[in-house]
């Protein structure tokens with residue numbers, strides 16, 4: 368149960384048949400992306416260039432109530448977005464999709480990722496008297512496209528011009544009056560894929576969306592590729608080139624759903640491999656292996672398979688906690704108790720290996736060890752299916768500062784003592800690429816190694832988010 372905040376999830380559909388109810392398909396598809404963001408959700412629909420939208424805070428049923436969604440005009444295209452951001456989303460304006468009017472009509476846009484040159488771009492736009500409604504990256508990209516469109520013959524040209532100025536990690540989906548467009552950052556840090564639902568094209572963050580729709584996965588969108596869908600079909604442009612690629616390894620560890628395939632590697636398979644490697648690197652005698660749900664489950668199965676120790680359910684997660692409860696931060700210990708419970712009959716009197724995906728601040732791990740001990744576990748051995756998370760991520764929505772990361776200044780022994788486990792073991796950094804060895808991209812592992820794939824020296828997430836909205 369990672370303490371790293373989720374990403375965002377993006378979705379876009381271009382309808383090519385008369386049967387598809389585009390609003391309903393977008394709404395239902397967002398459920399398959401809910402794990403990527405629970406702070407807010409939104410839908411924008413394009414009916415012959417006239418765009419209507421609705422977005423609000425909360426998980427999908429709360430953010431997108433039936434009475435609001437039914438007011439959206441059905442149309443030819445739609446965008447959907449689920450958002451997580453620990454800093455931005457205090458303002459409604461930061462929810463997505465962002466729908467704006469510009470010289471060529473309306474433009475709707477949403478993204479997953481984070482720009483590392485946000486300040487530079489915003490300062491530049493400010494000098495041109497830009498008026499911002501939000502303090503998010505999405506509006507910056509929308510502005511750049513609108514500006515570029517004045518001098519560009521086509522929307523494609525304008526988007527290419529705009530994204531050439533972006534640095535960082537992004538998967539963007541947008542609608543012009545007549546086109547659905549998806550762009551992935553040149554290093555492929557954030558995932559983006561293409562599929563079909565009937566004759567309609569879909570661009571989204573994860574392949575599990577196609578399964579939930581009853582559609583088909585076509586392929587991952589390549590790093591630096593722009594995909595355009597219009598009345599004439601699908602068009603692809605390799606609009607940016609990078610000497611290196613750097614897919615976020617945390618997609619395999621935590622962000623993506625286990626039933627997704629990210630850049631050719633099934634996420635469940637990657638997690639099971641991590642568990643097997645963990646069993647080889649940190650063996651221990653115990654009665655059972657259990658998982659911290661949900662992201663520890665596949666790794667725990669891998670650990671149990673490799674070690675021969677029986678897999679058992681030791682912790683139960685409450686699936687029914689919405690935003691209102693999540694916002695009760697003052698009572699975070701109570702929140703953790705409500706979120707997780709130990710299965711007493713499963714762990715009582717036993718030596719338990721508990722597998723989690725990662726440790727950031729350490730508070731959740733400490734709580735989990737307490738839960739298992741209070742339920743009667745004789746020994747608790749914690750194993751983490753990723754390396755020590757020592758460095759902040761500047762390429763996601765997460766804003767956890769370095770000083771809050773327990774591994775930034777503590778050894779394994781010190782962390783073990785803090786969380787109260789009998790033993791603790793992390794997956795080695797060297798073995799990380801092994802978990803997704805079929806992937807044809809290289810990886811970003813900066814949160815573990817400190818080696819960022821892009822310059823992050825001018826990126827201060829805290830400064831960024833404390834910037835006043837003007």
Ligand code: SF4
Nearest residue numbers: 615616617760811814
């Ligand atoms: S720093 Fe970590 S979480 Fe951030 S993009 Fe890189 S691998 Fe992913």
